[in-house]
Amino acid sequence: MKVKERMAADVKTVDMDSSITEAFRLMKENNIRRLPVMDKGKLAAIVTLSDLNQAAPSSATSLSIHELNYLLAKTKIREIIPKKQKLLSISPEAYIETAAKIMRENTVSGLPVVDNGKLVGIVTETDIFDAFIDILGVRKTHTRIDFYVKDRPGSLAEVTGLVAARNISIINTVVYYDEKKGKYKMILRIEDLDYEPVLKDLKEKGYEIDSVLVKDASD
Numbered sequence: 001m002k003v004k005e006r007m008a009a010d011v012k013t014v015d016m017d018s019s020i021t022e023a024f025r026l027m028k029e030n031n032i033r034r035l036p037v038m039d040k041g042k043l044a045a046i047v048t049l050s051d052l053n054q055a056a057p058s059s060a061t062s063l064s065i066h067e068l069n070y071l072l073a074k075t076k077i078r079e080i081i082p083k084k085q086k087l088l089s090i091s092p093e094a095y096i097e098t099a100a101k102i103m104r105e106n107t108v109s110g111l112p113v114v115d116n117g118k119l120v121g122i123v124t125e126t127d128i129f130d131a132f133i134d135i136l137g138v139r140k141t142h143t144r145i146d147f148y149v150k151d152r153p154g155s156l157a158e159v160t161g162l163v164a165a166r167n168i169s170i171i172n173t174v175v176y177y178d179e180k181k182g183k184y185k186m187i188l189r190i191e192d193l194d195y196e197p198v199l200k201d202l203k204e205k206g207y208e209i210d211s212v213l214v215k216d217a218s219d
Contacts, residue, residue, distance in 0.1 A: 001131055002093055002094065002095055002096065003090055003091065003092050003093070003095070003098075003121075003123050004092035004093065004113070004121070005096075006096060006127045006128075007092065007120075007122060007127065008121055008122050008123070009120065011112075011119060011120075011121055012026050012030050012032065013035060013036045013038050014026065014035050014036075014077055015037070015038050015077070016037060016038070016044060016045075016076065016077055017076050017077070018037075018077050019073050019075060019076060019077070020055060020076075020080065021073045023047060023052055023077060027049055027052070033049040033109070033110075034047070034048045034049070034109070034110045034122075034124075036119055036122065037077055042117065042119075043112055043114060043119045044087070045087060046085070046110075047077055051080055051081070054080075055079075055080040088102060088108060088112075089112045089113065089114040090102060090111045090112075090114070090123065091114065091115060092113050096123075096128060096131045096132075099123050099128060100128045100132075103125060109124060109125045110123065111123050136172060136174070137171040137172050137189055138215065140171060140191070142189045142190060142191055142215055143190050143192065143195040143212065143213070143215070144187060144189050144211075144212070144214075144215060145187075145188045145190070145195060145198065145202070145209070145211075145212050146185060146186070146187055146188075146209075146210040146211045146212075146213075147185070147188070147202060147207045147208055147209045147210055148178075148181065148183045148184065148185055148186075148207065148208040149183075149207065150206070150207075156173070156175065159173070159186065159202070159207075160173070162198065162201045162202065162205065163190060163198055165201075166192075166198055166201070168190050168191065168198060169190065169192075170188065170189070170191075171189040171190065171191055173186060173187065173189070174187040175187075193214055
């Protein structure tokens with residue numbers, strides 16, 4: 001799955017000379033927490049709700065509401081952008097897991113999507129979560145079987161062959177290395193809720209079963 005399949009294409013932006021008031025208004029009206037900042041038509045920075053809150057006067061101030069509004073309207077975005085901000089972006093053709101990796105490594109919750117120097121969208125942590133939920137198929141009724149696989153060529157083919165022999169459809173499979181156990185673990189999701197035949201076949205082939213979960217889509 002690529003970023004372009006999950007990004008929001010209708011991106012709200014502000015300019016360097018936009019006011020804090022305008023940025024607050026856009027975030028509130030659109031229920032968002034970050035805005036790309038444009039300078040002469042090009043992406044220049046990202047301003048977040050946290051940046052705006054830090055720049056706004058403290059609630060303990062003695063200023064009147066009119067004075068506060070005046071200050072917010074006068075303060076420009078260019079004045080509050082973190083000076084050492086590292087501007088991160090991603091291509092619409094990048095894979096969704098690449099976006100997740102960049103966000104995790106840089107502790108950011110959203111990335112502007114840039115194509116040939118043009119801002120074309122924004123992808124957020126919520127988009128990433130939704131994508132992985134769909135990829136894993138957890139919204140469907142299914143049986144999840146977790147077990148340890150043999151570290152040898154052909155293990156995946158053997159497992160899928162066992163399931164196919166039972167005329168059962170596989171929703172998805174995930175294999176990862178369990179460092180605590182020092183073994184590879186597979187998560188197998190099948191559409192059939194009658195999982196006992198598959199479980200029996202796996203055990204007969206020597207696979208170590210870790211857990212089984214029957215998941216109803218309504219849960």
